Amino acid sequence: MQSLLSVLLRPRLLSTLQGIKPGKKKGNRWRIFIFIFIGAVFWLGAFIIFFRILNYFQSVEGFGDILALRLLSMIVITFFTLLLFSNIINSLSHLYLSRDLSLLHSLPVPAKDIFISRWLVSAFDSSWMVILFSFPVFLSYGMIYQAGAGFYFLSFAGMVFLCLIAAAISSILVMLGAVILPAGKIRSLFIVLGVALAILLVLVLRIIRPEQLVNPQTFASVVIYLNSLQALDAAYLPTTWISDVVSAALKGDWKFSLFSIALSASFAFSLIFINESIAKASYFRGFSRAQTTAKRLFYPVTLGNYNWDALLNFLSPAAKAFAVKEIKTFFRDSTQWPQLFLICALIVIYLYNFSVLPLEKSPVNIIYLQNVFSFLNMGLAAFVLSAIAARFVFPAVSMESEAFWIIQAAPVSIKTFLWIKFFLYYIPLLIVSEILIIVSNLLLGVAPFIMALSIITIFCLVPAIVAMAIGLGARYPDFKSENPAMAATSFGGLLFMLCSFALIAAVIIIEAGPVYYTFMADVHGRNLSLMHVVRLIASFSFAFLLCIFAVFYPMHIGEKHLSKT
Amino acid sequence: MIELINLTKDYGTVLAVNNLNLRVATGEIYGFIGPNGAGKTTTIRMMGGIIEPTSGKVIISGIDMKEDPLRAKKIIGFVPDRPFLYEKLTGMEFLKFIADIYEVETNIITPRAQELLEKFALTDWAHEIIEAYSHGMKQRLIIAAALMHDPRVLVIDEPMVGLDPAAVRMVKDMLKNLSRQNVTIFVSTHTLSIAEDLCDRIGVIHKGALLAQGSIAELNLAARTGNAGLEEVFLTLIREA
Structure with a gap:
């Protein structure tokens, strides 16, 4: 008889194999190819960056090795933090919220086996990408220090144990949370997580103070600072053991490396044992509590008879109905919140970093630098916008989920439906992007020409990016997904990111030449030649037409596809 | 009034609905029955404007669903087989x-x-x-x-699934009442007793084609089952198809 565990894992395995089987779906090969290509580009990029950093550290006399090892501990801590958060979110979903859990718990299978199978799947889902992207880091260390096969083997084993430790700690926390929290409120863990993650991110980035790296005068203190982060190496932290595994193997100290890996392994297995014991005692109890009626976390605040949706009375009844539905659905879905908090934190960090950039200490002309930063800031803000759009706008159509029949049966055309979605996301994103660009430009103190250019460019890019997200989201919808927000990581989501990046890059490149001429003429008090004026108008017109095309074409293909669904 | 004219839906691998022709008069309750995979839900989804037919027409109170889907949908009340909301x-x-x-x-x-x-x-x-x-x-x-x-037309796929006996009775009474108010009702169901009790006429679909339609007496004639109940008529028609 096959082990219960392998039987419980089989549906997941078979579903994954079905998903990647070539020829099963039209264009599946292309999808797989594009996924692999994008993954390879990121992988290679990570390798090049780490290789160059380590190479540079080697040139810092007396500090090279110390810096490289400090960087290693910071990387391991970053991996561990990422693993903890992704494991908490995944185990919450895999252990308590998945739709198939009711079926699994109705089967004659001990809850402990269900727990272990779900825990393994959750640990795998949370860890594979971290392991994959740790390879280029270890490869660059191995190449710089000319390490042998033993180093790579021990580094890989170290990463596997790091993942197991993070997965075990996370599920213990989630199981305790499920027992402690009132029934029906398990989803509120998402909110706690979101706030914690946002605060942690702000704190970490402010402690690291990355802006100091552009100040040549403080380089010596950065070295001292990195060297002084002794707290990262506390002997009781699993991250220290993993760092020790890698650094000892790098130096050829096999004895210490093997001791550290044994320490990590025994800790991981102990945690798994503790997990199993806690699961035996409390997993099913927690699951049962989570099955009660879902409760709303907050009830709307009403001011007498006044309702906030009256603010949308200027819209047609159908448009208002969609808008109200969309806003309520979005804010009542607690799974959206952690990422919303995270984005708010990132925006605060983004703006704060501009305010502390020590440009005056740079050897380059300050006016030139301010405006170069501002021009690049335009691209950066658009990339931030693309990431937000990929997460929130691209899945907007898929979020209709299996209730999409309501739209299909309603006397509203797919075109109207898509344009209502477009405007619902366009307006808040335009406001956020313009605030981001205006405030960062004010903090940089840029020339009025660059300020105007940034405002107009973002004004044109936002509708294009939002329309691409809605249009491609409609072209590649997933109405059956248990978590439609995950559409952002699907083939369509990646295609959107590629198209969006290509558009931003194209607009920036088209504008770069004419902007340079105009800016330099302004700085030197010269007039622009006729040729430059013509080029300026032609470039901006072309960039504008490109944005117009990016608004209408994706919406058209999305509409065409949805109408035939 | 509902008219389905030469309605066909070919999914490429499956011919779900094959040249279906039927007419439901204003105020009539029409029951649509058939085995699993017969094409009932596909037909209903085409009537609701949710999917496009490969060929043929859906006419709702004189409005062609293909020509003017929004106007047609405006007069339909649509109830799908699964309550996704x-x-x-x-x-x-x-x-x-x-x-x-x-x-x-x-x-x-x-x-x-x-x-x-x-x-x-x-x-x-x-x-x-x-x-x-x-x-x-x-x-x-x-x-x-x-x-x-x-709505002037009600298209319902499996109306009684998941309802308690009191709700079933209430829905049945409500549908009869709506029919008296000239609302045209098209009901697909597996519950033959409900079809028998509720519908003025019943259509039997199998493998995408309409085998027979009419009152219970007319169906008995078509199936040569004498004075049998709907269950016997249905099983005979399917067996002989």
Whole structure:
């Protein structure tokens, strides 16, 4: 008889194999190819960056090795933090919220086996990408220090144990949370997580103070600072053991490396044992509590008879109905919140970093630098916008989920439906992007020409990016997904990111030449030649037409596809 | 009135509906029965304008669904076989959403929603999010939503699934009452006793084609089953097809 565990894992395995089987779906090969290509580009990029950093550290006399090892501990801590958060979110979903859990718990299978199978799947889902992207880091260390096969083997084993430790700690926390929290409120863990993650991110980035790296005068203190982060190496932290595994193997100290890996392994297995014991005692109890009626976390605040949706009375009844539905659905879905908090934190960090950039200490002309930063800031803000759009706008159509029949049966055309979605996301994103660009430009103190250019460019890019997200989201919808927000990581989501990046890059490149001429003429008090004026108008017109095309074409293909669904 | 003219749906690998022709008169209750995979839901989805036919026409009260889908949809109340709804809205919010989409007059939305919630025994749950509803409650809400705009044609796929006996009785009475008010009703069901009890005429579909249609007596004639009940007629027709 096959082990219960392998039987419980089989549906997941078979579903994954079905998903990647070539020829099963039209264009599946292309999808797989594009996924692999994008993954390879990121992988290679990570390798090049780490290789160059380590190479540079080697040139810092007396500090090279110390810096490289400090960087290693910071990387391991970053991996561990990422693993903890992704494991908490995944185990919450895999252990308590998945739709198939009711079926699994109705089967004659001990809850402990269900727990272990779900825990393994959750640990795998949370860890594979971290392991994959740790390879280029270890490869660059191995190449710089000319390490042998033993180093790579021990580094890989170290990463596997790091993942197991993070997965075990996370599920213990989630199981305790499920027992402690009132029934029906398990989803509120998402909110706690979101706030914690946002605060942690702000704190970490402010402690690291990355802006100091552009100040040549403080380089010596950065070295001292990195060297002084002794707290990262506390002997009781699993991250220290993993760092020790890698650094000892790098130096050829096999004895210490093997001791550290044994320490990590025994800790991981102990945690798994503790997990199993806690699961035996409390997993099913927690699951049962989570099955009660879902409760709303907050009830709307009403001011007498006044309702906030009256603010949308200027819209047609159908448009208002969609808008109200969309806003309520979005804010009542607690799974959206952690990422919303995270984005708010990132925006605060983004703006704060501009305010502390020590440009005056740079050897380059300050006016030139301010405006170069501002021009690049335009691209950066658009990339931030693309990431937000990929997460929130691209899945907007898929979020209709299996209730999409309501739209299909309603006397509203797919075109109207898509344009209502477009405007619902366009307006808040335009406001956020313009605030981001205006405030960062004010903090940089840029020339009025660059300020105007940034405002107009973002004004044109936002509708294009939002329309691409809605249009491609409609072209590649997933109405059956248990978590439609995950559409952002699907083939369509990646295609959107590629198209969006290509558009931003194209607009920036088209504008770069004419902007340079105009800016330099302004700085030197010269007039622009006729040729430059013509080029300026032609470039901006072309960039504008490109944005117009990016608004209408994706919406058209999305509409065409949805109408035939 | 509903007219299906040479209606065909070919999914490429499966011919789900094959040249279907039928006509449902104003105020008539038409039952649509058939084994699993016969093409009932595909037909109903084409009638609701949810999927396009490969060929043929769906005419709703004289409006061609292909030519003017929005006008046709406006007079239909559609109830699918599975109650997928916007889980994060409350029952009342969902009814108001539907009313706005169908452009129901603003001043009658709230009383109408309250009346329907009362009728379907959902008043106590009106301000709870749909996520918290049972299957039967969602099914009741979905039928209530289909009635929000006073449709002239009601297209229902499996109306009684998940309903308790009291709700089944209430829905049956409500459908009969609507029929008396000249609402045309097209019901697909597996529950033969309900079809027998409720429908003026019944169509039997198998492998995408209409085998027979008419009253119970006419179906008995077609199946040569004498004076048998619908179950016997249905099984005979399917066996001999």
